[in-house]
Amino acid sequence: MLRLLHWDSNFFAMNMAEVSTTSPVTSPYFHHFIDEHQLDFIQALCKIDDLTTVRFLESENFHMADIKVTFETRIDTNAQNKSSLVLATEHDFPVLQNMMTGLFKESRYSCYQHIFGIEKVDELYKLWMEKSIAGSFDDYCLVIKLNEEIIGFVTIKEDLIDRKARIGLLGIDLKHQGNGMGAKLLTELKVFLESRPIEQLVVSTQGRNYNAMNLYIKCGYRIQKMESWYYWTRSRKEDVQMNRP
Missing domain, CATH: 3.40.630.30 (Gcn5-related N-acetyltransferase (GNAT))
Known part of the structure; x- marks a missing residue:
């Protein structure tokens, strides 16, 4: 599932959300959530060896942004x-x-x-x-x-x-x-x-x-x-498509 990051959104002045990698997220739900909330940025943190989640995120145009070592x-x-x-x-x-x-x-x-x-x-x-x-x-x-x-x-x-x-x-x-x-x-x-x-x-x-x-x-x-941070950001192409009449 996805959850809105209300405090972060207000602080950074953009619509932000986070993917919960503890439960599955389908592609239709993902895109519906993006459109419904006009998201600009999504983050996801997953285990470094969770290949199922990694493949899904990469298929949805996330990119690996960082490694978190605890x-x-x-x-x-x-x-x-x-x-x-x-x-x-x-x-x-x-x-x-x-x-x-x-x-x-x-x-x-x-x-x-x-x-x-x-x-x-x-x-x-x-x-x-x-x-x-x-x-x-x-x-x-x-x-x-x-x-x-x-x-x-x-x-x-x-x-x-x-x-x-x-x-x-x-x-x-x-x-x-x-x-x-x-x-x-x-x-x-x-x-x-x-x-x-x-x-x-x-x-x-x-x-x-x-x-x-x-x-x-x-x-x-x-x-x-060890975990991986993945980021999704809205591209200019998506901005144009969403602003079409």
């Missing part, structure tokens, strides 16, 4: 350790906002600036950060400091029922990258979560982001799963 690691229980990370507050947002500019150039949005727009993508991640500090998107944001200066951050969403936490955004200030601060941030994050009712930590990144993947592997994470 890593996981275990969290030990040790409330005696104390992390150096601190919770970000609204007063930290201006610093974090400046730090984030150009930081997510490997994201699945940033690599399709002709669709999403570079300024809107930048705004998206800053809004994500702002809402996470407030606890209205991810649950909280932690920052790492060097000489009292914020040099990195990570946002976290917790699932206390499954005792799992997920990293949303993670970044190190560009001028502090390459000196081990990313590994330190991840190490300190595990220490922080040891005092929480969390047993598993997961994080996803893009297949082209070799630096991030190497960092997670270096810090003891293992690959949990």
Whole structure:
């Protein structure tokens, strides 16, 4: 089935939807949904080895846009350790906002600036950060400091029922990258979560982001799963056909 992405549509100012790959979608239903909702963009995320879904998407003019790699690691229980990370507050947002500019150039949005727009993508991640500090998107944001200066951050969403936490955004200030601060941030994050009712930590990144993947592997994470992002966008030919009297 397909579902409309209302928030995304409003934010990016185009009609957007997502294919659910857990249930079959027929070609007639697909085209009826597109026409009914005047869709401009559709995304689909499927297992990398789900060839049935891949063949259907490609037959409907989707193209593979990106690879999503999800890593996981275990969290030990040790409330005696104390992390150096601190919770970000609204007063930290201006610093974090400046730090984030150009930081997510490997994201699945940033690599399709002709669709999403570079300024809107930048705004998206800053809004994500702002809402996470407030606890209205991810649950909280932690920052790492060097000489009292914020040099990195990570946002976290917790699932206390499954005792799992997920990293949303993670970044190190560009001028502090390459000196081990990313590994330190991840190490300190595990220490922080040891005092929480969390047993598993997961994080996803893009297949082209070799630096991030190497960092997670270096810090003891293992690959949990790999998925493919597929995009469909309306072509000029389709626009002409739909506007005919």
